[in-house]
Amino acid sequence: MGMRLNRHTWRMIVLTAAVVLAAALFGQRGGGGRTDCTVALVPRSGMTILSQNPVRVKRGGDAAFTVQLDPGYHHDEASGLRYENGVLYLDDVRDPRSVQYVPRRECSLTVRDADRGYVEILSGDTVLTGSTAEIRVAAPAHYTVTQVLVNGEGHAVSPAGTVSFQVRGDSDIALDMQGEPVAFSVASDPAGSVRNLSEREEYRYGDTVALRSACASPSVHFDGWSTGAYLSDGGTKLSSDQDIVLTLSGDTRVYANFTDTHTYVVTIDPNGGEASGAVACTDLSAGRPAYLPADTGVLSRKGHVLTGYNTQPDGAGQHYALSAPIMMGEGNVTLYAEWVPVTPADALSYETKDGFVVIKGVSRDIGDTLALPARIDGKPVRRVESRAFAGNAALRTVVLPLGVTRVEKEAFAECPSLSTVYLPKTLISLSPTAFRDCPSFKRLRLLTDTETRVYEDTFDAALADRYERLTATEGKRIIFVAGSSGSFGLDSNLLAERYPDYQIVNFSGSYLYGILPMACLVREHIHQGDVVIFAPEYYEGMYASELNTEIENWMYLESNYNMLEDLDMQLVGRSILSPFVEFFTEREKILPGKQEPHGMYVRTVFNEYGDVSAERGNKKETNPSLPDADIIESAGVDAYAEVFSSIAARGGTCLFSFPPVSDGNASKDRLRSDYDSFTQKVEQSFAGLPCTVISDAADYIFPASVFYDSRYHMTLEGAKLRTQQLIADLDASGILR
The missing domain is CATH 2.10.70 (Complement Module; domain 1)
Structure with missing residues (x-):
């Protein structure tokens, strides 16, 4: 649409054209010799021309125009014209010309929000257009002035606290300030x-x-x-x-x-042991988690080690880990202490060294359970020697008590029946080969004497909340599994509106977990009719070609150690065992305090579905991410196949999609071939598996402007766009009809 001109502007244009035309005609037809020159004064706002215009003057003479300046207007000294007693002079005219003259207007400088900071106008409250105004600024306590806004345009502040700017009209001045962190x-x-x-x-x-x-x-x-x-x-x-x-x-x-006003109690029955103090959890609300006691020494039983709690006194009910939550229902709960008999010292081979005990093996048959004593002959048990129990075909359960600090290489290697291991949080060294070639080792449990959850306010801890939703929701669900691209890039409300027969569970976390731990947690809680959508980021760990060994897996486990029950050590053991020592060592450095997260990376940014729902804008430039088909390896495909098959066996349906990625402001057509090739590799690799690839990777390339702080983290607008594409893919597949 063209620019609209008001009536005054039209009048000035017409008048200017008339003056210029008159000057031209006057110059052509008027009297005088060749030494005469025609001069026209082009009228502008702020004055009225009272004398003849244009005028003819002899070459070298002065052109004069009688004018009246409007109130508030002043002669412009820089115009090249001389002004005396209401007359404008153009001196020493040599050629015909039209003269543009604009008088300078008095302009006001107004400070907006004068109570916010200090502003001193050094050049006076009234200045003329075209002149330079100078101000001095200062911020109140706890603030700094980042810039000065003049009619909305930013101006930098000098080290001396001054700002200079050219005045173009009445100026509205405001301070743009930032508070201290x-x-x-x-x-x-x-x-x-x-x-x-x-x-x-x-x-x-x-x-x-x-x-x-x-x-x-x-x-x-x-x-x-x-x-x-x-x-x-x-x-x-x-x-x-x-x-x-x-x-x-x-x-x-x-x-x-x-x-x-209506609270409940979790009573801990010592179950053959003794309680030296209160162990009940009181004043508990329905629908909220109650954290159970750690092994703080309040519960004890001679010749036994406390390993957790159970809904049945014989241990045949549901197991709850030490310091883990139980979700309260409408009623009181009684749990029973779980005890494992300690293996007698005379059944063990050991030596005393530097004031502590080193376990070297067994001296006689101990059956299928090994529970090391915390002390022998009054000295603490600290270490399990290399190959101490290697090749023991009878062992099914191993309990290493609190206080044990080292497990040497192959200490429990080649134990074919070993299925459950209890590790203490006191370990400072755990050999990566300690449980090598133990094909039945499925379950890891934790012994801890600490109830403080150092990471419970962090982004990672939120996976425990999504796990609670996963285990508590009834009926059919759409379960979305991804790294943080799923946390930042899904609008579950849109999915819930489109598929009202399904509950939505956004079970996304971080690529640092790797895909397999999350897949294990999901597959153990599949309902008939569930739909599980995998959309991993383009990393080896998310395509299961390698196992991530970062401590982040323990950061979410800390908020619910019961999740360990679902993690198959044959599938994810290295992801959980490798960072065990590092996690608890780093955790001890923070205790008794907590990790203090901030910004978007806190537990409270998630909504009930598991989406990051906090408002966020485009924060920084992102580079395009080109997927590397080499991350799809046979070992990873085999691991996915096991997950897909187990979900299908429980009545679920597996679908495969792709993460949203930033185009980095590059052409989508330039990126498409790489993404098309990756899609083809996925389809070929998953052919014949119980999983349907419903998407094309290239369809999930989005403008960089809808990403927050990385190439995978989207803004709320971006999350909507990505979810709309996912819904289109789901509808096209026909699976959710």
Whole structure:
């Protein structure tokens, strides 16, 4: 659409054209000799021409125009014209010409939000157009001035705190300020939960934060927000409103306080042991997790080691790990301590060295269970020697008590019946060959005396929440499995609207876990009619061609050690065993404190489905990601085949899609061939397996503008676009009809 001109502008254009035309005609037809020159003064706003215009003057003479300047306008000294007593002079005219003249207008400088910072106008409150204005600025305490906005245009601040700019008209001045970084966190009673509606990468002084509380059940009452501590611990009450907006004025931790009028109790039965203190979990709310005690020494039984809890006294019920959660229902719960008899010292071969005991093997038959004593002859058991129990065909269960620090190479190698191992968090060295060639080793359990969950507020810990949704939802589900591209790149609300007969579980985490641990957790909880969609990122660990050995797998396990029950050590053992020592060693450095996450990488950014639902914009440029077909190897395909088959055997359907990737502002056509080749490799590799490839990788290339902070992490807008593409693929497949 063209630019619209107002009536005044049209009038000036017509008048200017008329003057120029008149000057031309006057120059052609007017009297005078060749030494005469015609001069026209082109009218502009801010003045009125009172004398003849144009005029003829002799060459070398002065052209004069009588003018009246409007109020608030002044002669422009830089115009090349002379102004005296209402007359404009163009001196020493040599050629015919049209003269453009614009008088300078008085302009005001107005400071907006004058109470926010200090602004001193050094050049006076009124200046003329075209002149340079100078101001001095300063920020209030806890702020810095990042730039000065003049009519919305940014200007840099000099080291001296001054800003200069050319005045083009009335100027509206504002300070663009940034608060100093501050820490912000929120804590909630177990009876309720909190959603941070303003989650961001970094918090600063003066930021506003919107919080929303939610009660876990109708019997729960919200008591309000507090700082300093929970209200029951003497905290200062902020508000009773369930929704609150805070302005940060320093490091802040806010507490959400809830009271459940109908609470329940988890009673721990010593089950043949003794309790030296209270072990019951009280004041528990339905629909919320209750964390069970660690082995703190309160429970004891002579000649036995505590290994967890069970719903049945004989251990035939559901097992709960030490320091793991139990989800409360509408009623009290009784759990029974699980005990394993300690192997007698006289059945072991050992030696004392440097004040501690080294276990070297057995001296007689011990049956199918080995539970090392914590002490022998008053000295702590610290180490299991190399090949101490290697080749023991009878062993089914091994319990290494708290206090053991080293397990040497091949200590339990070649034990064909060994199926369950209890490892203590006190280990500082675990040989990668300690359990080599143990084909029945499926289950790892943890012994811990620590109840603090160092990583429970982190992004990784949120997988424990998604695991709870996975195990608690009923009926048919669409279960989405991916790394963080699924966390940041799925809008489960769109899926729920499109497929109302299915519950949605976004079981995405991080590529650092590798695909197999997440797949193991999912396959153990498949319902008849479930649809599982895999969309791994383009990494070896996500295509199972190698096992990731990062500590992040333990970061989510820490929030629910019961998840270990679902992890098949034959499939994922290296991912879990390799980082065991590193995780607990690093964890000890943080205790008794907690890891303090921030920004988007906190547990509270997820909605009920498992999507990162916090508002986020495009933060930085991203490079395009070209998939390498070499990450698809036969070992990885075999591992996927095992997962697909086990899900199908439980009544589920496996589908395969692809992650969203940034085009890096490159042409999608230029990238397409690589993605098409990758799709073909996936289709060829999975041919004949119980899994349908429903997507083309190239369809998941999206503009860089809809990505947040990496080539896989999308904005909310991007998550919608990706989900719409996924829905189109699902509809085209016809599987969810």
